[in-house]
Structure formats: C-alpha cells, structure tokens
Amino acid sequence: MKIKIAAAALALSLAFTAASAVAQAAMVNGEVKKIDESAGKITLKHGPIKSLDMDEDGMTMVFRVQDPAMLKQVKVGDKVQFEAERTTAGITITKMQKGK
Numbered sequence: 001m002k003i004k005i006a007a008a009a010l011a012l013s014l015a016f017t018a019a020s021a022v023a024q025a026a027m028v029n030g031e032v033k034k035i036d037e038s039a040g041k042i043t044l045k046h047g048p049i050k051s052l053d054m055d056e057d058g059m060t061m062v063f064r065v066q067d068p069a070m071l072k073q074v075k076v077g078d079k080v081q082f083e084a085e086r087t088t089a090g091i092t093i094t095k096m097q098k099g100k
C-alpha cells in the first residue's frame with residue numbers, strides 16, 4: 001500500500017515537472033488575494049503579463065478560471081504561477097500551479 005502511494009506521488013511529480021518545464025516561459029507570478037468558487041473567479045496580485053499588455057508589477061485584479069477545480073488547489077495567501085488569455089468572457093486563467 002505504501003509503495004503504491006509513493007509510486008503515484010512520483011508519477012504525479014514527474015508529470016508536474018514536465019508540464020512546468022514546457023510552460024515556464026509564459027508563466028506569470030501571482031499571489032492569491034481572494035477566491036470566489038461559486039463565481040469561478042480568483043483575485044490575484046500579479047507581475048507583468050506581456051501577452052495581455054500589462055506591464056506594471058503588483059497589479060491586483062479578478063480573473064476567471066477555465067476550470068473551477070483550479071480554485072480548490074490554492075488558498076488565499078498562496079504564491080502561484082499562471083497563464084492567462086483574453087477571451088470573450090474576460091481574462092481567463094488557463095493554467096495555474098503553486099509557486100515555489
């Protein structure tokens with residue numbers, strides 16, 4: 001049983017590492033300020049997002065999340081790294097992971 005769990009954890013961390021290596025270049029640093037699960041929104045203080053023409057550092061704003069499950073992985077005060085895109089529904093986070 002213990003071995004199975006360790007193997008699963010290892011597989012998960014390998015997948016995580018591979019995904020973050022690919023995404024590295026475009027990831028934006030942020031800090032979670034507020035989470036609104038029912039609305040599928042998260043408030044982040046974030047660094048510059050070149051792809052969205054946001055050059056200033058330390059901007060706090062509300063983002064939609066592509067998948068509500070993303071909101072369960074983080075809590076207020078967490079440092080995160082994310083990718084966001086402008087969509088018809090507003091600025092949407094397409095990827096998010098806890099920062100180091």
Ligand SMILES: [Cu+2]
Pocket residue numbers: 046054059060061
């Ligand atoms: Cu912003």
